[in-house]
Amino acid sequence: MSHSLTSVFQKIDSLKPQFFSRLTKAIQIPAVSSDESLRSKVFDKAKFISEQLSQSGFHDIKMVDLGIQPPPISTPNLSLPPVILSRFGSDPSKKTVLVYGHYDVQPAQLEDGWDTEPFKLAIDEAKGIMKGRGVTDDTGPLLSWINVVDAFKASGQEFPVNLVTCFEGMEESGSLKLDELIKKEANGYFKGVDAVCISDNYWLGTKKPVLTYGLRGCNYYQTIIEGPTADLHSGIFGGVVAEPMIDLMQVLGSLVDSKGKILIDGIDEMVAPLTEKEKALYKDIEFSVEELNAATGSKTSLYDKKEDILMHRWRYPSLSIHGVEGAFSAQGAKTVIPAKVFGKFSIRTVPDMDSEKLTSLVQKHCDAKFKSLNSPNKCRTELIHDGAYWVSDPFNAQFTAAKKATKLVYGVDPDFTREGGSIPITLTFQDALNTSVLLLPMGRGDDGAHSINEKLDISNFVGGMKTMAAYLQYYSESPEN
Numbered sequence: 006m007s008h009s010l011t012s013v014f015q016k017i018d019s020l021k022p023q024f025f026s027r028l029t030k031a032i033q034i035p036a037v038s039s040d041e042s043l044r045s046k047v048f049d050k051a052k053f054i055s056e057q058l059s060q061s062g063f064h065d066i067k068m069v070d071l072g073i074q075p076p077p078i079s080t081p082n083l084s085l086p087p088v089i090l091s092r093f094g095s096d097p098s099k100k101t102v103l104v105y106g107h108y109d110v111q112p113a114q115l116e117d118g119w120d121t122e123p124f125k126l127a128i129d130e131a132k133g134i135m136k137g138r139g140v141t142d143d144t145g146p147l148l149s150w151i152n153v154v155d156a157f158k159a160s161g162q163e164f165p166v167n168l169v170t171c172f173e174g175m176e177e178s179g180s181l182k183l184d185e186l187i188k189k190e191a192n193g194y195f196k197g198v199d200a201v202c203i204s205d206n207y208w209l210g211t212k213k214p215v216l217t218y219g220l221r222g223c224n225y226y227q228t229i230i231e232g233p234t235a236d237l238h239s240g241i242f243g244g245v246v247a248e249p250m251i252d253l254m255q256v257l258g259s260l261v262d263s264k265g266k267i268l269i270d271g272i273d274e275m276v277a278p279l280t281e282k283e284k285a286l287y288k289d290i291e292f293s294v295e296e297l298n299a300a301t302g303s304k305t306s307l308y309d310k311k312e313d314i315l316m317h318r319w320r321y322p323s324l325s326i327h328g329v330e331g332a333f334s335a336q337g338a339k340t341v342i343p344a345k346v347f348g349k350f351s352i353r354t355v356p357d358m359d360s361e362k363l364t365s366l367v368q369k370h371c372d373a374k375f376k377s378l379n380s381p382n383k384c385r386t387e388l389i390h391d392g393a394y395w396v397s398d399p400f401n402a403q404f405t406a407a408k409k410a411t412k413l414v415y416g417v418d419p420d421f422t423r424e425g426g427s428i429p430i431t432l433t434f435q436d437a438l439n440t441s442v443l444l445l446p447m448g449r450g451d452d453g454a455h456s457i458n459e460k461l462d463i464s465n466f467v468g469g470m471k472t473m474a475a476y477l478q479y480y481s482e483s484p485e486n
């Protein structure tokens with residue numbers, strides 16, 4: 006290892022208490038982008054992050070206002086959270102790396118089944134884990150870029166690249182309007198960016214580090230069914246009015262079967278065929294059905310073979326039903342007929358699916374199913390947001406640098422994986438900035454992102470920061486862009 010990286014790694018180890026403290030302060034802000042009542046908290050977290058950037062010596066810090074959130078939305082004139090742009094260094098002789106992350110988080114409540122308060126970071130050094138909403142997705146990795154700068158500075162080593170940050174607060178809600186900003190700033194704030202790195206996904210399993218070159222996209226829908234003008238007593242009106250929830254259950258139930266097969270006509274035809282070359286890639290990836298079962302805490306896998314699991318996570322679409330707004334969902338036994346219900350579902354998209362065509366197939370399917378019910382209620386299905394899939398070629402300078410960095414930190418070559426989740430803005434970065442994008446995950450496949458008891462292993466936090474540092478160093482030394 007080069008002398009400079011040795012001393013940076015030592016600083017990453019010795020600054021750990023400061024990094025814990027920074028993470029603790031960030032996690033306690035409930036920056037849930039999907040909860041309109043918590044929007045001010047998302048703004049508070051943006052402010053906290055900009056203060057951290059400033060304290061660590063970043064400059065040209067801009068809190069970019071993206072305006073008002075577009076519909077569908079319940080709160081009128083709700084402002085979108087700012088995008089935080091900043092720089093560390095502007096030396097024309099160095100390469101420039103843009104790092105993207107998101108500071109918003111998924112909702113979380115103790116009652117959902119968390120062992121500890123979700124918005125209070127629980128650090129268990131004995132077990133080697135930290136628990137809290139956002140710790141792995143994506144607050145921990147986002148702050149790590151700032152931590153890495155601190156470690157270089159404390160070690161007295163020159164920072165190897167110019168760093169540009171693009172941190173957003175709406176990723177968990179579709180990255181609304183970020184597209185426009187990136188296109189607008191491609192020749193402005195982002196001019197001269199050589200590479201984009203995103204740390205916002207996970208290792209496939211729990212042992213082997215990975216580098217990621219593909220993501221599925223996500224089209225998120227709601228089917229709205231309305232009838233009575235107000236919720237009704239089911240003893241008085243049950244059996245004599247058409248109930249929106251009964252209609253909705255049938256529409257939602259017609260979308261997918263229990264084996265995960267999507268029942269909407271025309272979708273299979275849009276999926277790129279599997280080639281022999283691609284098929285061969287799956288066999289060398291380290292993963293098993295046992296790892297999947299361990300991550301879900303159950304034996305509910307639809308497939309036994311590794312190849313089937315990976316293909317259905319990475320290269321085939323899936324449809325998930327998430328919940329119903331407007332319906333009774335609390336404890337107890339409320340005898341209500343909900344008057345207006347919003348059924349939420351999403352489709353993870355893959356090459357070569359077209360978002361607009363998909364939406365028209367989904368609407369056609371839902372309309373036809375509802376019509377077949379002969380209900381007097383009203384039904385419509387709308388797209389809430391969509392985000393593109395992304396698949397790239399992992400044989401370039403930054404993947405090579407990240408591979409070398411991973412080997413240095415973890416002692417093994419990483420697997421090259423795709424991801425079942427989505428980061429809507431990835432393709433926009435690649436196209437608008439005309440650069441390669443690297444996904445450099447920090448956490449493990451069993452971290453529980455979006456779930457209860459979200460965690461990040463301390464070894465992954467520290468190892469992840471060292472990998473980031475070494476990747477930047479090696480990329481800066483690469484003869485190619």
Ligand SMILES: NCC(=O)N[C@@H](Cc1c[nH]cn1)C(=O)O
Binds near residue numbers: 143206426
């Ligand atoms: N860590 C990435 C992530 O969790 N992404 C979200 C993004 C999203 C939200 N709605 C649509 N896409 C994901 O669910 O994959």
Ligand SMILES: [Zn+2]
Binds near residue numbers: 107142143176205
């Ligand atoms: Zn994320």
Ligand SMILES: [Zn+2]
Binds near residue numbers: 111177454455
């Ligand atoms: Zn997420």
